[in-house]
Amino acid sequence: AQKVTQAQTEISVVEKEDVTLDCVYETRDTTYYLFWYKQPPSGELVFLIRRNSFDEQNEISGRYSWNFQKSTSSFNFTITASQVVDSAVYFCALSEQNQGAQKLVFGQGTRLTINP
Amino acid sequence: DTGVSQDPRHKITKRGQNVTFRCDPISEHNRLYWYRQTLGQGPEFLTYFQNEAQLEKSRLLSDRFSAERPKGSFSTLEIQRTEQGDSAMYLCASSEQETQYFGPGTRLLVL
Numbered sequence: 001a002q003k004v005t006q007a008q009t010e011i012s013v014v015e016k017e018d019v020t021l022d023c024v025y026e027t028r029d030t031t032y033y034l035f036w037y038k039q040p041p042s043g044e045l046v047f048l049i050r051r052n053s054f055d056e057q058n059e060i061s062g063r064y065s066w067n068f069q070k071s072t073s074s075f076n077f078t079i080t081a082s083q084v085v086d087s088a089v090y091f092c093a094l095s096e097q098n099q100g101a102q103k104l105v106f107g108q109g110t111r112l113t114i115n116p
Numbered sequence: 117d118t119g120v121s122q123d124p125r126h127k128i129t130k131r132g133q134n135v136t137f138r139c140d141p142i143s144e145h146n147r148l149y150w151y152r153q154t155l156g157q158g159p160e161f162l163t164y165f166q167n168e169a170q171l172e173k174s175r176l177l178s179d180r181f182s183a184e185r186p187k188g189s190f191s192t193l194e195i196q197r198t199e200q201g202d203s204a205m206y207l208c209a210s211s212e213q214e215t216q217y218f219g220p221g222t223r224l225l226v227l
Binding site: 004033035037042043044045046047050091093095102103104105106107108109 | 147149151156157158159160161164172205207209211214215216217218219220221223
């Protein structure tokens with residue numbers, strides 16, 4: 001069965017610090033997708049990134065970067081120079097394809113608090 | 117480009133009552149998903165539609181739950197005879213390809 005583990009339940013840092021959110025996954029599929037979503041206090045899940053299992057290139061988008069390592073089944077997310085607006089719950093997710101549905105299996109989330 | 121919308125945003129009901137939630141996906145998206153999220157947990161898959169066909173249902177979806185997408189556009193999720201354990205955030209998502217875009221959710225509280 002597919003599984004996503006986010007071992008860090010809560011992280012609290014001071015503004016401008018760098019912070020890394022860990023994500024480890026389990027799957028028997030050879031083709032899969034990994035995702036990160038942000039859930040601010042308003043509750044809506046905001047899509048951040050999608051990564052195909054065949055593409056291990058790291059990605060950078062502004063202050064955000066993602067490190068995908070298939071060898072360790074990890075897909076970690078780093079925020080550089082954190083800001084108060086980054087405070088949210090962050091979810092890592094793995095797509096599980098069944099009958100055409102790409103349902104998402106989520107981790108339990110990491111609550112990130114950025115203190116001014 | 118409007119995103120996924122859900123209605124109502126909040127619902128308080130008494131145990132035993134029926135409730136219905138609505139989801140309007142992004143217009144060109146043919147895939148629609150329902151998830152449930154309880155406090156402190158990640159969302160859990162409930163059911164999936166491709167156009168009007170309901171192709172998969174989770175074991176989480178008991179007989180009291182039913183979902184429809186009659187014309188392949190909006191979808192409804194009904195919970196009959198609500199129980200306190202049904203209290204959760206119900207999230208709808210839609211997609212055209214692999215990436216799912218989520219609505220704001222409907223927060224249900226069963227008293």
